[in-house]
Amino acid sequence: MARLWATLGSFVIVVGVLVGINVATDNSPVLGLDLQGGVSVILQATDPASADDLLVIRDLIRDELESLGIAEPDVRLEGENIVVDLPGVKDQTQALRAVDVAGIVELRPVLQCVPGAVGPDGLDGLSDGQAALATNDGTQTCIVGPSAGSGEVFARGSAAPQLTPDTGSWYVTVDLRDDGRQVWNSIAAACYAAGSDCPSRQLAIVLDDVVQSAPVVNQPSFTTGVEITGSFTEDEVRDLARVLNRGAFPVGVEAQRVETVSASAGDDSLRAALWAGGIGVIAVLTFLIAYYRMIAAVVVAGLVIWGGLVYSLAAFVSQATNYALSLAGVTGIIVAIGVTVDSYVVLFERLKDEVRSGRTPRNAAPRSFAATWRTIVAADLVSVMAAAILFWLSVGSVKGFALYLGLTTLCDLVVCWFFTRPASILMASRRAHASGRILGLGGSQ
Numbered sequence: 001m002a003r004l005w006a007t008l009g010s011f012v013i014v015v016g017v018l019v020g021i022n023v024a025t026d027n028s029p030v031l032g033l034d035l036q037g038g039v040s041v042i043l044q045a046t047d048p049a050s051a052d053d054l055l056v057i058r059d060l061i062r063d064e065l066e067s068l069g070i071a072e073p074d075v076r077l078e079g080e081n082i083v084v085d086l087p088g089v090k091d092q093t094q095a096l097r098a099v100d101v102a103g104i105v106e107l108r109p110v111l112q113c114v115p116g117a118v119g120p121d122g123l124d125g126l127s128d129g130q131a132a133l134a135t136n137d138g139t140q141t142c143i144v145g146p147s148a149g150s151g152e153v154f155a156r157g158s159a160a161p162q163l164t165p166d167t168g169s170w171y172v173t174v175d176l177r178d179d180g181r182q183v184w185n186s187i188a189a190a191c192y193a194a195g196s197d198c199p200s201r202q203l204a205i206v207l208d209d210v211v212q213s214a215p216v217v218n219q220p221s222f223t224t225g226v227e228i229t230g231s232f233t234e235d236e237v238r239d240l241a242r243v244l245n246r247g248a249f250p251v252g253v254e255a256q257r258v259e260t261v262s263a264s265a266g267d268d269s270l271r272a273a274l275w276a277g278g279i280g281v282i283a284v285l286t287f288l289i290a291y292y293r294m295i296a297a298v299v300v301a302g303l304v305i306w307g308g309l310v311y312s313l314a315a316f317v318s319q320a321t322n323y324a325l326s327l328a329g330v331t332g333i334i335v336a337i338g339v340t341v342d343s344y345v346v347l348f349e350r351l352k353d354e355v356r357s358g359r360t361p362r363n364a365a366p367r368s369f370a371a372t373w374r375t376i377v378a379a380d381l382v383s384v385m386a387a388a389i390l391f392w393l394s395v396g397s398v399k400g401f402a403l404y405l406g407l408t409t410l411c412d413l414v415v416c417w418f419f420t421r422p423a424s425i426l427m428a429s430r431r432a433h434a435s436g437r438i439l440g441l442g443g444s445q
Helices: 002-024 051-067 092-099 181-192 234-246 263-320 327-356 361-393 396-428
Strands: 038-045 074-078 081-087 105-115 131-135 140-144 160-163 170-175 203-207 210-213 225-232 253-261
Touching: 002 263, 002 396, 038 051, 051 074, 051 081, 051 234, 081 253, 105 181, 140 203, 160 234, 170 234, 181 203, 203 234, 210 234, 225 234, 263 327, 263 396, 327 361, 327 396, 361 396
Parallel strands: 131 210
Antiparallel strands: 038 081, 038 253, 074 081, 105 140, 105 203, 131 140, 160 170, 170 225, 203 210
């Protein structure tokens, strides 16, 4: 019995400390767009785009927004439009800047670079296809030749910043697509030869008519990937990597409409969800107390402990990842309450059967838990696996539902072992509960 008391007390203290730390540090779950408000942006392709093109753009925008740390951006297709929901973003200008990740990266040979900002009118001899483009830091103007290729030669999402430990220098690596290697090598060979088309041996990486970088080509051909080196800072290589990943956009997109979602509407949604969940919990607890009598106190206390653990976990997940607590996530938590209550019902029904067969609650409780534990684990793991599959295959709000359904179901297993098991056994072992009244069975059976 001492071990059961130690397990029960330690677990309650741990959950209490977690909740206390979150409350003291004001570390609450980050709410999604439908609960805290934010901005919704509707994007449209600037050129004819196929359904596959739109899917590519959707995935690239979502990856870019998540890399910027925006919590659970919801990027979805609605007809020929791409809808981007940004929770917590109140400023429309900030929202437009966040979704401005599309663009066609061009690869253009550099004829020469001159200091300062020089407009095309100040340069003589520009032929068709040539252009005077500013650099991203504003200190040079580069005269570039016609576009020789696009960023689609790079594998989507493969660009990444790298650090050389010995020297502390930063560089960018990016993989070549199988169908883009020939195009890239053709451009690289021309620049490496330093001919009239590329006398500087530099290749400009251009986005939105701005030269993002103009590295020197040091070899005529490449096999699987490219390294871009230079005097880069960490922020510069991260920006360049994002630019290269943007270059995989098959077509350009632009914002057609920007809508601000009121935080008050989110408060109404959250309040309605909490009312629905609260009414459901009260109805279930009322039934359990009427049916199971005294031992239903374990259910009430267990749900309080479970709620504290779920709150702490939701706060940690939403702060540490890009998955905010949306209305769909709240729905997942409410559904998980049913899963948690089922665990108690399975245990108590087995306990009642044991008492009906002639055993005392004291002897029946350990046997009942041992017999039902595998059933509870199997049922909960089915829910967790279903949630994991749904999380893997879905996007947007459905992913949030699956995430919180799975996490809260795992919480049920933890609470069941560390709280329900010792609490039910200890309660049934009390001498005052030697009869079946603890389970609402009347006298001894």
